[in-house]
Amino acid sequence: MSGKSQITVNHLQAGQSGRVVQIMGGHSLVNRLNSLGIRPGKRITKVSAMFMRGPVTLLVDRAQVAIGFGMAGKIVVEVD
Amino acid sequence: MRILLMGNPNVGKSAFFSRITGTRVIASNYPGTTVGFTKGSMKLGQEQVEVIDVPGTYTLEPISKAEEVASQMLQDGDLVIDIVDSTNLERNLYLTQELLERQIPVVVALNIWDDTKHRGISIDAAKLEGLLGVPVIPTVAVTGQGIKELVDRIPEAASPQMPERTPDERWAAVGSIISQVQTITHHHHTWLEHLQDASIKPLTGLSIAALVLATSFFAIRSIGEGLIGYVMEPLFEKLWAPLMMKLSELLGSGGFWHDMLIGELFDGEIDFFQSMGVLTTGLFIPLGAVLPYILAFYLILGLLEDVGYLPRLAVLLDNLMHRIGLHGYAIIPTMLGLGCLVPAIMATRILESRRERFIAATLISIAIPCAASQAMIFGLVGAEGEQYVAMVFGTLFVVWLVLGIILNHTVRGFSPEILIEIPPYRLPSWRAVLTKLWGRVYGFLREALPIILLAIFAIGILYTLGIFDAIAKVTAPVVSGIFGLPKEAVVAIVVGFLRKDVAIGLLAPLSLSAGQLVIGCVVLTMFFPCIATFVVLARELGFRGLLVAIGVMIAATVVVGGLLNLIL
Numbered sequence: 001m002s003g004k005s006q007i008t009v010n011h012l013q014a015g016q017s018g019r020v021v022q023i024m025g026g027h028s029l030v031n032r033l034n035s036l037g038i039r040p041g042k043r044i045t046k047v048s049a050m051f052m053r054g055p056v057t058l059l060v061d062r063a064q065v066a067i068g069f070g071m072a073g074k075i076v077v078e079v080d
Numbered sequence: 081m082r083i084l085l086m087g088n089p090n091v092g093k094s095a096f097f098s099r100i101t102g103t104r105v106i107a108s109n110y111p112g113t114t115v116g117f118t119k120g121s122m123k124l125g126q127e128q129v130e131v132i133d134v135p136g137t138y139t140l141e142p143i144s145k146a147e148e149v150a151s152q153m154l155q156d157g158d159l160v161i162d163i164v165d166s167t168n169l170e171r172n173l174y175l176t177q178e179l180l181e182r183q184i185p186v187v188v189a190l191n192i193w194d195d196t197k198h199r200g201i202s203i204d205a206a207k208l209e210g211l212l213g214v215p216v217i218p219t220v221a222v223t224g225q226g227i228k229e230l231v232d233r234i235p236e237a238a239s240p241q242m243p244e245r246t247p248d249e250r251w252a253a254v255g256s257i258i259s260q261v262q263t264i265t266h267h268h269h270t271w272l273e274h275l276q277d278a279s280i281k282p283l284t285g286l287s288i289a290a291l292v293l294a295t296s297f298f299a300i301r302s303i304g305e306g307l308i309g310y311v312m313e314p315l316f317e318k319l320w321a322p323l324m325m326k327l328s329e330l331l332g333s334g335g336f337w338h339d340m341l342i343g344e345l346f347d348g349e350i351d352f353f354q355s356m357g358v359l360t361t362g363l364f365i366p367l368g369a370v371l372p373y374i375l376a377f378y379l380i381l382g383l384l385e386d387v388g389y390l391p392r393l394a395v396l397l398d399n400l401m402h403r404i405g406l407h408g409y410a411i412i413p414t415m416l417g418l419g420c421l422v423p424a425i426m427a428t429r430i431l432e433s434r435r436e437r438f439i440a441a442t443l444i445s446i447a448i449p450c451a452a453s454q455a456m457i458f459g460l461v462g463a464e465g466e467q468y469v470a471m472v473f474g475t476l477f478v479v480w481l482v483l484g485i486i487l488n489h490t491v492r493g494f495s496p497e498i499l500i501e502i503p504p505y506r507l508p509s510w511r512a513v514l515t516k517l518w519g520r521v522y523g524f525l526r527e528a529l530p531i532i533l534l535a536i537f538a539i540g541i542l543y544t545l546g547i548f549d550a551i552a553k554v555t556a557p558v559v560s561g562i563f564g565l566p567k568e569a570v571v572a573i574v575v576g577f578l579r580k581d582v583a584i585g586l587l588a589p590l591s592l593s594a595g596q597l598v599i600g601c602v603v604l605t606m607f608f609p610c611i612a613t614f615v616v617l618a619r620e621l622g623f624r625g626l627l628v629a630i631g632v633m634i635a636a637t638v639v640v641g642g643l644l645n646l647i648l
Contacts, residue, residue: 014281032499034247035138037171048281054399055408055498057280062199063168064280064504066395068407068497 005079009046009056009072017045018077025074036065038075081129083122083234084153086179087163088172089136090503092191094118095221095512096163097133100231104519107512108385109503110412111136112430117149124234132157138171140178159185159237161230166190166218167199167504170258176212177242177250185237186214189230193218195504200267208261213240222509272505279392280502289396292389300376304455307372316368321350324360340540353459354589361585362536365456366529370581371521373455377419378520379513386508386516390415391500398498404484405439405491406431407498413440417448419520421613424448425620435493438621442487442629445609445617446636447480449473449580452528456584457601464594472601479606479640483632527612528579535578539571539586548574562638563599564645566590576604578611595648599641607637 006021020042023030037060038044047057047064049072056072058065085093089111098105101120106113118133134150142148154160162179164172169190179186190205209216215233219226245253269277278284324342331338333345342350343357350357352364384390390412394401398408410431417424421444428440449457461468488495542548548571552559556567563569568590576583587600608630609617618626 031139031141031247034251035171035174036499036501039251047277048285050282050395050399052399054282055395057395057502061168061170062201063171064276064502065500066280066391066398066408066502067499068398070497071499 006076007079009044009058009075009077010049010069012046012077012079014046014048016079017043018079019043020075021078022076023074024076025071029071029074033067033071033075037061037063038065038067044075044077081124081127081158082156083124083129083131084134084157084160085131085163086134086150086154086160086175087136087191088138088165088168088175089501091136091163091165091172092221093133093136093163096161096189096191096219096227097131098515099221099224099227101131104515105133106516106519108382108390108516109388109506109508110385110391111501111503112409112412112427113385116426116429117153122231124231137175139175140182154182154184157184159187159234161187161189161234163189163191163221166193166196166203167201169201169203169262170254173254173257174250177245177253180212180214180240181242181244183239183241185239187230187234187237188212188214188216189221189226190216190218191221193226194220194223198267198270200265202263202265204261208257211257211260214238222512272507276505279389280395282396285392285396289393292384292393296380296384300373300380301458303376303379304373304458307375308369308459312368312372316352316364320363321352324350324357327359336544339544340537343540353585356536356540356589358533358536358540362533365536365581365585366525366532369459369585370452370455370528371524373458374419374451374521374524375517377451377454378517381415381419382513382516382520383508384415386506386513388503388505391502394498394500395502402495403488404443404481405488405495406436406484407495409498409500410436410440414444414448417444417450418454419451420524421445421448421450421609422616425613425616428620432496433494435491436495438625438629439484439487439491439495441617441620442632443480443484445613445629446606446633447476447483449476449605452524452579452581453584453601453605456581460584460588461594461597461601464597468594468598471598472605475598475602475640475644476605479602479636483636487632528581531611532579532582535575535582538578539575539582558638562645563603563641564648565592565596565600565603569600572600572604573607576610577608577614580604580610598648599644602644603637603641606633606640608633 020040045059047059049056053069055066087093094105094107094114101122103120105118114135120131121128122131134153137147137150140151142151162176205216205218215236217226217230279288328342341357341359343355343360350360355361394408394411397411401408401410413424413427416427424444425441428437431437552567552570555570559565559570560567572583572586583604
């Protein structure tokens with residue numbers, strides 16, 4: 001660990017960015033997220049999250065992607 | 081020869097398809113507009129070739145049903161036009177890499193090229209062409225820019241036949257290409273981008289959603305009423321009615337043909353809602369009462385679709401939709417259902433699991449009134465007072481919610497979480513909006529008009545033969561006993577199987593109280609979909625699914641109709 005903190009996307013604040021370290025999920029989840037550009041090494045920004053464990057909107061390159069709260073909890077990012 | 085149009089969802093394949101084939105297909109600004117595939121043809125040199133608009137896919141490893149269709153279709157194609165969103169080059173090139181590994185010639189269209197400049201993106205198309213080894217042409221499908229050049233270069237299409245690689249190797253290849261061809265300069269947020277962020281954040285987003293939905297409803301209602309009050313009614317009353325009165329005299333003011341064509345006269349006058357002649361009520365229902373609302377609804381829906389608002393609504397309503405066993409994206413088929421249930425039920429294919437598709441299709445077919453039904457409800461019930469219209473819609477909303485909660489707890493299976501790309505807002509082009517509107521209105525006229533005329537004709541015959549009286553006697557216990565409607569209302573229920581608008585119209589001559597009208601409209605909306613909906617429902621759910629859906633439908637109608645009868 002390089003001293004940078006690793007947290008899941010759900011712990012990111014809206015507006016905060018991080019680099020994807022790992023997706024803790026099965027083959028199918030990893031594939032689906034990869035195909036939308038969310039994969040290890042990629043910088044993503046959390047745009048917003050709905051309350052009550054609602055979906056989380058991420059900015060990946062120039063595209064906005066909305067994913068469920070559960071999936072967001074499986075994406076580990078390194079905050080810079 | 082068969083050309084496939086392939087690419088990620090929402091990169092403009094349908095707009096592209098319309099451009100090169102001249103065929104009109106529905107294009108919108110959200111992923112998953114095309115769920116089946118559309119065929120068309122174009123002239124290439126001297127040859128007439130087939131063109132297929134393939135549903136959008138992020139990868140050739142199939143994940144959803146739409147993507148499965150896409151990767152299967154690749155087997156039967158002779159050439160691929162790979163349509164790429166230039167503003168999202170990196171992710172889009174992944175599919176391109178997969179395509180280049182296949183044994184099929186490829187041409188790449190760098191679509192949405194016009195958006196790159198103001199977003200601070202600069203792409204070296206010539207260099208990209210060199211790196212990919214296939215022709216690369218910047219295009220703007222919506223305006224037609226670059227399309228001719230692309231078509232001219234189709235003969236140059238090539239298949240580099242790269243060796244099959246692992247996903248990581250493909251991403252690495254994409255990364256290396258991007259670093260050589262794309263430069264990004266910082267740009268300030270435009271007002272559209274600020275609005276984009278505001279409409280997805282919880283507090284501002286929900287306020288904007290409430291505003292958008294209220295405005296849409298108000299706009300649809302005003303445009304619909306306006307067209308009826310100022311255009312259609314005067315046309316029918318001032319121009320058509322006198323002509324029909326002449327015909328009535330010519331036919332001798334009575335007899336079989338008079339009853340069929342003109343129908344019954346009230347105080348010697350035609351009543352377009354009640355006369356029930358093919359040329360009076362038969363024309364008035366589709367053209368005078370329903371068409372204005374179809375126009376209004378699809379104009380507003382088209383704007384919302386092309387701006388790209390609907391996926392945001394999906395995110396905002398995701399929580400609510402989870403309570404009924406769906407996720408937010410199910411709001412898109414539901415909204416389409418407020419126009420017509422047929423495309424709505426087909427659109428449930430954008431949902432991933434069987435369970436979600438069953439719940440969504442069942443709820444839509446039971447609790448969502450189509451634009452034609454709504455027009456008739458506004459016309460008939462609205463005359464009694466707005467509070468009764470609110471009662472009909474309020475009841476249907478509660479039915480949708482409660483039934484959804486019940487289905488969520490009883491239907492087995494699994495509903496995945498939402499996972500969607502949210503397209504940027506785009507200012508819609510009026511041409512595109514109006515073209516799409518015309519396509520849908522024409523669709524209504526072509527499909528609905530003949531059925532409505534036929535239905536009115538059939539009703540006339542069945543009345544003459546006394547068949548309805550026989551049915552009414554048998555069904556009286558349910559219709560009168562449970563729903564509290566006169567026994568003749570069964571005619572409307574039977575006709576509802578053909579067309580809901582005609583069925584609701586049949587409530588007009590029964591001189592019902594306002595409460596009975598509310599019950600009648602709710603029962604007609606819930607009980608049995610019209611025949612067109614029934615056919616797609618059977619196709620999408622399969623025989624067993626259809627039987628279950630119908631069981632749910634009958635039970636729900638009896639319970640809700642009975643309860644309303646007790647309350648009202």
